[in-house]
Amino acid sequence: MLNQILEAALRAPSGGNSQPWAFIVVRDPAVTHQLAIWYKDFWDNVYSKRPDRKDSPVSRSAGHLVQHFAEAPVIVIPCIVGSKGSDRDTMTTGASIYPAVQNLMLAAVGLGVGSVITTFLQNHEDKVKALLGVPDDYQTACAVPLGYPSGEETFVGSKRRPLDEVVHWDRW
């Protein structure tokens, strides 16, 4: 099943079909446990203290993940060539990895597996890279926990801005 999900990721477009990616599939509970600690650290010390933070479904779902991150049976860490802050670290860099992440998540949900794209761990990038043995010339793009939804909690209500507000016909 993981191979199927990862194969879907590999079908994604990338600049010049360069496929500058690598995917670390963390299944070792000890590694996930360490990642969960760093994940929670960002929540405790930065995110939860943001003055603009509202008690919204999105915020509650993010908080739920903080509590349950270590229970995810699999964490996929998509990586991309180009270390943070280098001249290869641009918006275009991300454009060659995030389509693959979306493919991965869509394939997962098609198989009944829940996921979420997360970036909290990027605040511990150096430590995450060392723990996972990521080469210097790569950076992590995000972390995607995968698992079967327990059904105990559902977080409905993440809304989208309406079409009229965001689409400009012919010019802005």
Ligand SMILES: Cc1cc2nc3c(=O)[nH]c(=O)nc-3n(C[C@H](O)[C@H](O)[C@H](O)COP(=O)(O)O)c2cc1C
């Ligand atoms: C760039 C990016 C970073 C995100 N980082 C996190 C994160 O660190 N933790 C988290 O719980 N969700 C994270 N999310 C998920 C968003 O909060 C979520 O997609 C959004 O609230 C809409 O909810 P929905 O995808 O369930 O509709 C991230 C999403 C994106 C696109």
